Amino acid sequence: MAAPGIRVRLVGAPGATPGPAVPYGGQRFQELWGRCRERGELFIDPLFDARPAALGYHNLGPYTPVAQEVQWRRPQEICKEPMFIQEGMSRTDVCQGELGNCWFLAAAASLTLRPRLLRRVVPPGQGFAPGQYAGIFHFQFWQYGQWVDVVVDDRLPVRHGRLLFVRSAQSGEFWMPLLEKAYAKLNGSYEAMSGGYMNEAFVDFTGGLGESLSLKTPDPELYGTVQAALRRRSLLGAHIQVSGTQDREQKTLEGLVKGHAYSVIGTYQLDLGDRQVKLVRLRNPWGQAEWIGDWSDSSPLWAQLDPRLREKLTMKKEDGEFWMQMSDFRRCFDALEICSLSPEALAGQEEEEEGGGWSSQTLRGRWVAGYSAGGHRSYNQGSYWMNPQFYVALEEPDAAEGEGPGPAPTCTLLVSLSQCSRRQARRQGQDFLPISLAILKTPYAYLRDVTLRCRLPPGHYLVVPSTYRALDEAAFVLRLFAERTPTAREIRDEIWEDARPLKLTSIPQGFPDADTFQQTFLQLAGPDQQVDAARLWEILNRIVTRRFHLNQELNEAVTGKYRDQGLQLDFDGFVSCLVQLEAIFRLCKERDRNSDGVVTMTQQEWLALVALT
Known part of the structure; x- marks a missing residue:
C-alpha cells in the first residue's frame, strides 16, 4: 500500500553546465554571421550599441567630456588594412588605453603565453578577409559555472583619431580591442571594468579557481605552494601594489615596474655548499623592464655555479624574463595570484606527474533577504543559521601522503565563493558585497571571488557562505577543488546522514x-x-x-x-x-x-x- x-x-x-558555450543574450554567432553575409550588410549589435551608455555611467558617463568626444569607428575606418591577428597573438598586442583595467589586460597578456587556453577565449577562423568579414566577432568567457559566447560588432570607440582603450603595438591588429569590447559587454559597460584583480580575468578566461596570497604574511610553505601550482600548470601572477595613479608605471630602483602584473613561470633550488637558494623565475608580459638585483641576468652570483647549470638556467635571454631569490621576491612584491585550472581546461594535455591534477565540483546558491541572507556570524547570531549550508566529504588524503611514518594524512581543499553579476550592477550604484566562507575563519572581502585554501584531515565538513550584512541579496557559485574527488551537496532543511533524497x-x-x-x-x-x-x-x-x-x-x-x-x-x-x-x-x-x-x-x-x- x-x-x-x-x-x-x-x-x-543546478551545478556546472557542461557542453558548448551558451549564446550570451541569445545571440548565436553563426546565425547572425550567416544572415549578415546573405544580406550583404555589416552587423550592428542591438544589445551593446555604439552609444555613450556603452562607455560608462560615471567618469565615462554620457555627459562627460570624454564621452562627448568619442566617435565609433570600424577597423577599416581606422586603418587601411585591418587584421584580426597579425603574426600570432603576443604580449605586445596589449597596450593599455584610457581605462583602469590593467588587471584584465595583464591577464590577457599572460594568456598569450598559453596558446591552447587563449584559443578557447578567442575562437579561430575570424578575420577581415573578403570571404569571412561581416562586422561581427565572438569571444568566450567562463561565467559562474558555464562558458558563454559573446557576440560583438566591430565598432570601436575612437578619440582624436586613436582607439580610446586597449590597442596593439601593431597598429593594424584588432583582436585585443574586440576582446576588450566583448568583456565590456559582458559586464555592462567599459567603465564597469575599472579596478579589479588579475585573478578575476584569469578565472573568466579559463574556468579555473583563483586565490590571492599576501606575500607580506609569513608562510613557510609558500615556496612549496608555488612549486605545486606550477606542476599543475596553474597560472601565476605577482604584482606590486600602487598607492595611486601617479605610482602606476613607476620603476623601482631594482628595475621592477609598479602596477604591472608579472607572470611566475618557474622555480629552481640551488645547493651552494652549506646553504640552499630558492629561486623564482618571472616574466614581465610587457617585456620592457627586468630585475637588476641578485640573480638577475647580469648578476655576478651566477659565477658560483657549474658552467653547464649556469647555461641551463640563463640560456633564455628573452626580454622581460629573469630569476629572483625567493626572499627578494617576497620583499619586492605584495601579492601572488594563483589560478588553478579545472580538469576541463587541462583536458587533452600531457599527463602531469603524480599529484598534479585537481578534481572539482560546482554548486549554485543565493542569498535572499528573509530566507537565506543571514549575514556575519558575530553580528547576526539570530539569523546566521539561515545562510546556505553545504556538506563536503573528503574521503581520501592527497596522493603524496598517507603511507609510512610522519604527520597525519591530510586533504588539500580549495573552496571558492563567487558572487554573480555584481559588475553589471555598478550602473545602479551597487558594487561587490563583502562575502566570506566559514570552514575555518576567513576575513570578509569586497571581491567577486573569495577563495580559501586549507589542509584538512579526511572527514565530513560544513561550508557556510555568507555576506557580511544580513539581508544583502546576491546569487553565488561555490566551487571546490581537491586532489581526490570531493563529495558535496547543499543541505536544505534536512539532515543528510540518513541518506534520504x-x-x-x-x-x-x-x-x-x-x-x-x-x-x-x-x-x-x-x-x-x-x-x-x-x-x-x-x-x-x-x-x-x-x-x-x-x-x-x-x-x-x-x-x-x-x-x-x-x-x-x-x-x-x-x-x-x-x-x-x-x-x-x-x-x-x-x-x-x-x-x-x-x-x-x-x-x-x-x-x-x-x-x-
Missing part, C-alpha cells in the same frame, strides 16, 4: 481547525501579529510538521508571495500560504502515477508546478 503522504524527489540540481512530505488529511492555527500564530507572532522568516519556520514546524515538510526553496517560493516590504507575514498571509501549500501537494499527489507515494521531477518542473498554484 502506498504511503498516505507524497514525496517529491528533485533531480538535476531531498523530499517534501504531506499527509493529505483534513486541515487542523482554524482556531488552532490562529492561537499558535498569535502566541509566536507577538503584539504586532507579524512574523519574520525565522518565526514562520517555527510555526510551520509546530503546526504543520504533521502535514508538510518544507525545504528552503519551497518556503521561499511560497511565502515570498505574501510577505510585505519589511519581510513580515501577517495572519491572513499565513493562511493564504497554507492554502497554497495544500494545493501544491494535491497536484503532486495527482502526478503519482504508480501510487507509491513518490514523484520525481526536475527543478524546472517543480518550479513550474509551484507557479501553477
Whole structure:
C-alpha cells in the first residue's frame, strides 16, 4: 500500500553546465554571421550599441567630456588594412588605453603565453578577409559555472583619431580591442571594468579557481605552494601594489615596474655548499623592464655555479624574463595570484606527474533577504543559521601522503565563493558585497571571488557562505577543488546522514481547525501579529510538521508571495500560504502515477508546478 503522504524527489540540481558555450543574450554567432553575409550588410549589435551608455555611467558617463568626444569607428575606418591577428597573438598586442583595467589586460597578456587556453577565449577562423568579414566577432568567457559566447560588432570607440582603450603595438591588429569590447559587454559597460584583480580575468578566461596570497604574511610553505601550482600548470601572477595613479608605471630602483602584473613561470633550488637558494623565475608580459638585483641576468652570483647549470638556467635571454631569490621576491612584491585550472581546461594535455591534477565540483546558491541572507556570524547570531549550508566529504588524503611514518594524512581543499553579476550592477550604484566562507575563519572581502585554501584531515565538513550584512541579496557559485574527488551537496532543511533524497512530505488529511492555527500564530507572532522568516519556520514546524515538510526553496517560493516590504507575514498571509501549500501537494499527489507515494521531477518542473498554484 502506498504511503498516505507524497514525496517529491528533485533531480538535476543546478551545478556546472557542461557542453558548448551558451549564446550570451541569445545571440548565436553563426546565425547572425550567416544572415549578415546573405544580406550583404555589416552587423550592428542591438544589445551593446555604439552609444555613450556603452562607455560608462560615471567618469565615462554620457555627459562627460570624454564621452562627448568619442566617435565609433570600424577597423577599416581606422586603418587601411585591418587584421584580426597579425603574426600570432603576443604580449605586445596589449597596450593599455584610457581605462583602469590593467588587471584584465595583464591577464590577457599572460594568456598569450598559453596558446591552447587563449584559443578557447578567442575562437579561430575570424578575420577581415573578403570571404569571412561581416562586422561581427565572438569571444568566450567562463561565467559562474558555464562558458558563454559573446557576440560583438566591430565598432570601436575612437578619440582624436586613436582607439580610446586597449590597442596593439601593431597598429593594424584588432583582436585585443574586440576582446576588450566583448568583456565590456559582458559586464555592462567599459567603465564597469575599472579596478579589479588579475585573478578575476584569469578565472573568466579559463574556468579555473583563483586565490590571492599576501606575500607580506609569513608562510613557510609558500615556496612549496608555488612549486605545486606550477606542476599543475596553474597560472601565476605577482604584482606590486600602487598607492595611486601617479605610482602606476613607476620603476623601482631594482628595475621592477609598479602596477604591472608579472607572470611566475618557474622555480629552481640551488645547493651552494652549506646553504640552499630558492629561486623564482618571472616574466614581465610587457617585456620592457627586468630585475637588476641578485640573480638577475647580469648578476655576478651566477659565477658560483657549474658552467653547464649556469647555461641551463640563463640560456633564455628573452626580454622581460629573469630569476629572483625567493626572499627578494617576497620583499619586492605584495601579492601572488594563483589560478588553478579545472580538469576541463587541462583536458587533452600531457599527463602531469603524480599529484598534479585537481578534481572539482560546482554548486549554485543565493542569498535572499528573509530566507537565506543571514549575514556575519558575530553580528547576526539570530539569523546566521539561515545562510546556505553545504556538506563536503573528503574521503581520501592527497596522493603524496598517507603511507609510512610522519604527520597525519591530510586533504588539500580549495573552496571558492563567487558572487554573480555584481559588475553589471555598478550602473545602479551597487558594487561587490563583502562575502566570506566559514570552514575555518576567513576575513570578509569586497571581491567577486573569495577563495580559501586549507589542509584538512579526511572527514565530513560544513561550508557556510555568507555576506557580511544580513539581508544583502546576491546569487553565488561555490566551487571546490581537491586532489581526490570531493563529495558535496547543499543541505536544505534536512539532515543528510540518513541518506534520504531531498523530499517534501504531506499527509493529505483534513486541515487542523482554524482556531488552532490562529492561537499558535498569535502566541509566536507577538503584539504586532507579524512574523519574520525565522518565526514562520517555527510555526510551520509546530503546526504543520504533521502535514508538510518544507525545504528552503519551497518556503521561499511560497511565502515570498505574501510577505510585505519589511519581510513580515501577517495572519491572513499565513493562511493564504497554507492554502497554497495544500494545493501544491494535491497536484503532486495527482502526478503519482504508480501510487507509491513518490514523484520525481526536475527543478524546472517543480518550479513550474509551484507557479501553477
